[in-house]
Amino acid sequence: xxxISPARARAVRAPRDVPAARHAARRHEGLTALWMAGPxxxxxxxxxxxxxxxxxxxxxxxARLISPRPATFVGLHNFAxxxxxxxxxxxxxxxxxxxIVVVPIQAGLALVLALLVNAKVRGTNFFRTVYxxxxxxxxxxxxxxxxxxxxxDGLLNALISAVHPSYAPIDWLNDPRTAMPAIxxxxxxxxxxxxxxxxxSGLQTIPAELYEAxxxxxxxxxxxxxxxxxxxLLATRTFILITITIAALSLFTQISVMTQGGPLxxxxxxxxxxxxxxxxxxxxxxxxxxxxxxxVLVLIVSGVQxxxxxxxx
Amino acid sequence: xxxxxxxxxAAASLAVxxxxxxxxxxxxxxxxxxxxxxxxGTISLxxxxxxxxxxxxxxxxIVDDFNSSQSQYTVKLQSFPQASYNxxxxxxxxxxxxxxxxxxDSPNVPNWAWAGYIKPxxxxxxxxxxxxxxxxxxxxxxxxxxxxxxxxxxxxxxxSILQSVGAxxxxxxxxxxxxxxxxxxxxxxxxxxxxxxxxxxTGGTGEWIxxxxxxxxxxxxxxxxxxxxxxxxxxxxxxxQAIDWASWMQGLVKDGYMSAKSGADxxxxxxxxxSAILYSGSWADATVTKAFGDDALVIPPVDLGxxxxxxxxxxxxxxxxxxxNTAGAQAYLKFSHQTKYVAALAKATGTxxxxxxxxxxxPEYATGGASEIFRTFAQKYAVVRPVTPAxxxxxxxxxxxxxxxLSGGDPKTILDKxxxxxxxxxxxxxxxxx
Numbered sequence: 002x003x004x005i006s007p008a009r010a011r012a013v014r015a016p017r018d019v020p021a022a023r024h025a026a027r028r029h030e031g032l033t034a035l036w037m038a039g040p041x042x043x044x045x046x047x048x049x050x051x052x053x054x055x056x057x058x059x060x061x062x063x064a065r066l067i068s069p070r071p072a073t074f075v076g077l078h079n080f081a082x083x084x085x086x087x088x089x090x091x092x093x094x095x096x097x098x099x100x101i102v103v104v105p106i107q108a109g110l111a112l113v114l115a116l117l118v119n120a121k122v123r124g125t126n127f128f129r130t131v132y133x134x135x136x137x138x139x140x141x142x143x144x145x146x147x148x149x150x151x152x153x154d155g156l157l158n159a160l161i162s163a164v165h166p167s168y169a170p171i172d173w174l175n176d177p178r179t180a181m182p183a184i185x186x187x188x189x190x191x192x193x194x195x196x197x198x199x200x201x202s203g204l205q206t207i208p209a210e211l212y213e214a215x216x217x218x219x220x221x222x223x224x225x226x227x228x229x230x231x232x233x234l235l236a237t238r239t240f241i242l243i244t245i246t247i248a249a250l251s252l253f254t255q256i257s258v259m260t261q262g263g264p265l266x267x268x269x270x271x272x273x274x275x276x277x278x279x280x281x282x283x284x285x286x287x288x289x290x291x292x293x294x295x296x297v298l299v300l301i302v303s304g305v306q307x308x309x310x311x312x313x314x
Numbered sequence: 315x316x317x318x319x320x321x322x323x324a325a326a327s328l329a330v331x332x333x334x335x336x337x338x339x340x341x342x343x344x345x346x347x348x349x350x351x352x353x354x355g356t357i358s359l360x361x362x363x364x365x366x367x368x369x370x371x372x373x374x375x376i377v378d379d380f381n382s383s384q385s386q387y388t389v390k391l392q393s394f395p396q397a398s399y400n401x402x403x404x405x406x407x408x409x410x411x412x413x414x415x416x417x418x419d420s421p422n423v424p425n426w427a428w429a430g431y432i433k434p435x436x437x438x439x440x441x442x443x444x445x446x447x448x449x450x451x452x453x454x455x456x457x458x459x460x461x462x463x464x465x466x467x468x469x470x471x472x473x474s475i476l477q478s479v480g481a482x483x484x485x486x487x488x489x490x491x492x493x494x495x496x497x498x499x500x501x502x503x504x505x506x507x508x509x510x511x512x513x514x515x516t517g518g519t520g521e522w523i524x525x526x527x528x529x530x531x532x533x534x535x536x537x538x539x540x541x542x543x544x545x546x547x548x549x550x551x552x553x554x555q556a557i558d559w560a561s562w563m564q565g566l567v568k569d570g571y572m573s574a575k576s577g578a579d580x581x582x583x584x585x586x587x588x589s590a591i592l593y594s595g596s597w598a599d600a601t602v603t604k605a606f607g608d609d610a611l612v613i614p615p616v617d618l619g620x621x622x623x624x625x626x627x628x629x630x631x632x633x634x635x636x637x638x639n640t641a642g643a644q645a646y647l648k649f650s651h652q653t654k655y656v657a658a659l660a661k662a663t664g665t666x667x668x669x670x671x672x673x674x675x676x677p678e679y680a681t682g683g684a685s686e687i688f689r690t691f692a693q694k695y696a697v698v699r700p701v702t703p704a705x706x707x708x709x710x711x712x713x714x715x716x717x718x719x720l721s722g723g724d725p726k727t728i729l730d731k732x733x734x735x736x737x738x739x740x741x742x743x744x745x746x747x748x
Contacts, residue, residue, distance in 0.1 A: 063742060067404060067429045067706075070744070082738075087731075153573065154509070175575045175721065261519055262714070264574075264721030281710040282739070 053296070059289035066283040079290035089291070091266040092274045099185060099270070100249040100302075107189045107196060107249075108241050114193065115200035116226075129201075133194040140191060144258035147187045148174065151259075174260055177267035184255050184268060192248065196241055203237030204230070239310040243303055250299055271295045355387040357642045358413035360403065362629060364393035372662040376650045383649065387642040389415075407431045407636075414637035415646065418459055420627030421521070421699040421709065423451035427458050428703035428748055432632040434458055437644060441651065444670035446689075448626025448696040454748065460647075461630035462656050463665035466691040467526060468624070469616070470584060470592040470602050472609045479505065486690055489614040489622045492562070499571045502590045512572040513589035515580045516720055523716050524699065524709040526593065527563070529615065529623035532697050534559035538712055539736065544702040545745050547736040551712075552729040555619070560725030562618065567720055574720045596688040597664060603684075612687050614695065626696030628665065666692050703746040707739045 060079060064072035083089050114132055118125045135143060150156045151173035158170040173183040207230065215221075215229050253272040256262060262269030262277070271291060279288030359377065363369040370393050377391045392413070394402050400422070406412045407429070418426060426432050434456040442450050442457065451459030476483055479501035484490040490498070502511035515526060528538055536556030539547045550556065567574045577583045584592035585605035592598070593615065602610045614622040631650070633643045653671040660667035661676065666689050673679040679689050699705060715732040719725055740746060 065743070067407075067425060067431075068743070069428060069430045149578070152577070154577075172573075172575065177721065261717065263717045265718050265723050277710065282707045284707075284739075 056289040060293040062286045064286040092269045092271045096270045103249045111196035114197040135191045136194040140254040203234045207233040357389045359415040360413045361417040362396045362399035364395045368662040372659045380649045412634040412636045414643045424453045425703040427453045433635045449668040459630035459632040462659040466688045469613045484613045489617045495616040513580045514593045517576040523713040525625040531559045533623045534618040539700045547733045552733045560719045624695045626698045
């Protein structure tokens with residue numbers, strides 16, 4: 002309250018001074034905003050900013066989760082170890098492989114679904130719900146169920162054999178060639194509904210007049226999409242691109258439940274490696290170094306994306 | 315923006331602050347009795363068996379009996395779900411809020427002793443006579459923990475299955491040799507009756523992998539680490555014998571005897587006739603017996619050269635270093651170690667009683683009993699996991715190496731990488747010297 006009263010006092014003292022009154026009003030607003038944002042900001046600082054700073058510091062130490070010794074600074078030792086570790090390079094490769102495949106396919110598929118359920122036909126609510134159901138299901142549950150589908154005697158193989166009697170069943174998650182594609186398919190299925198909803202909200206903000214005007218000028222079908230819908234979705238597009246990319250780069254749950262990084266490192270990812278190192282092997286310092294590298298990577302990738310999708314004046 | 319709004323917001327913020335403070339206070343006060351029983355002879359005890367009603371009830375009964383048997387100390391039991399138990403202990407240790415007595419999974423004993431979480435029990439050595447060696451947590455010749463029970467691994471099969479391929483029934487005196495076992499598997503596969511002749515539970519993850527497959531490695535003559543110094547794995551985990559083990563495991567998959575990743579419930583698969591030989595713990599016995607009755611057969615695991623081996627060590631009890639009521643904790647642990655309680659806990663969990671005296675009181679574990687064979691395995695074959703603070707790291711590396719071997723990677727490359735990882739970790743931690 003002491004912070005507020007001087008401002009109020011000044012406003013009262015100079016009632017006729019219009020700019021000063023406006024200035025005071027703005028200060029009021031600023032303070033109110035601060036009050037409103039305060040709790041969220043405090044939590045963000047406590048649970049995001051502080052841990053990030055801690056991770057930065059720990060990355061240069063040999064800290065361990067359980068140890069009687071105090072952590073000591075080891076300089077770039079953790080990073081030197083990391084860059085000479087073949088598992089790290091495999092993790093990096095897999096992470097980018099996953100992102101490069103998932104980002105365009107998931108975004109594209111979500112857009113197609115959004116266009117479909119945005120059509121003015123009966124039953125769109127039903128389909129909207131159907132596409133959205135996997136999103137509200139926990140990824141752990143989805144991963145467990147799909148593990149059964151992908152088993153050698155699972156549903157997927159049974160279906161293929163029914164169509165193709167000569168087919169030799171593939172152990173999808175236990176073959177280095179098929180494990181990652183199998184996880185990619187499942188991940189897209191699970192998350193596509195969420196981005197469909199975002200595209201849909203973007204589609205619904207496009208004014209109907211634009212389409213009417215386009216109709217008069219003969220823009221129908223593909224042209225209508227290319228010259229009206231697509232340019233109008235610029236902001237949505239940027240948002241979707243960046244959120245899918247970040248989500249794809251932080252691939253962890255599916256790996257932890259379905260393959261534990263195997264077979265033969267074909268599905269290990271940077272985040273999975275960090276968690277395994279930090280919690281199973283108790284090497285907090287080394288895991289922090291992995292997280293730091295991951296942080297820089299995500300920063301670079303989203304920075305580049307932001308730059309490419311900036312609004313060009 | 316009006317004054318009212320500001321005042322209302324200020325009031326709301328204040329309310330939130332008060333609520334948060336209250337919450338902090340109440341959680342603070344509810345947790346304080348758990349911190350090591352400082353005053354009034356209260357001893358707090360943590361167990362991992364929240365959700366496991368039978369075991370929890372048995373523990374609670376011991377606590378109740380102890381509390382009513384004397385008036386000097388009061389033990390307070392608090393249970394945690396197993397999945398988050400270790401995290402709770404690690405967090406409490408850093409916050410200096412450990413209880414007096416903790417439950418501990420035996421492979422963690424050296425690590426927690428090294429980290430200064432637990433201290434030697436300080437009970438006389440005579441307490442451990444007639445006790446299964448794998449249920450006493452000895453580090454540097456000091457006893458840090460003891461268990462009421464243990465589990466053992468075994469091969470399960472059926473008499474009729476072995477008869478059908480003309481295989482002999484292996485015994486403790488004469489277990490299957492490597493070549494005999496290969497011969498049985500080949501015959502079983504030739505019958506075409508089973509999708510896989512053998513199920514080693516390869517779909518399992520985590521500690522199961524080390525618990526179940528490092529005994530095969532030891533039976534072949536290798537080990538996870540050189541146990542004379544506990545300073546290096548080189549030559550032991552990647553020596554010729556270890557590579558033999560790895561090739562053997564890989565061969566079982568390559569020859570089509572078992573799946574590189576078996577089903578979610580191998581015991582159910584075996585009960586449903588999907589495999590002919592199952593490798594599992596003594597806990598699978600009830601299901602197997604129920605499915606096949608007299609036809610069910612428990613046999614020793616295969617001997618790969620150094621005799622059959624099984625993993626040893628289950629949950630045990632320890633006194634924390636932060637405990638300031640050591641005498642009370644010792645009194646309770648001594649009280650809980652009575653034969654009737656060892657038997658009661660083993661019965662509640664369906665596990666092997668840790669002491670000879672308790673086994674004698676349980677018909678199924680006494681001489682000639684149906685489960686006696688598991689106790690024999692635990693006595694004769696049990697190898698405890700390496701007694702070193704490096705164990706959490708070693709097991710994590712071994713789990714990955716074994717999965718890679720099962721997936722068909724080159725054994726030598728995989729084991730060399732595992733060895734260099736382990737040796738590096740030990741070096742970086744100053745040989746984990748106490």
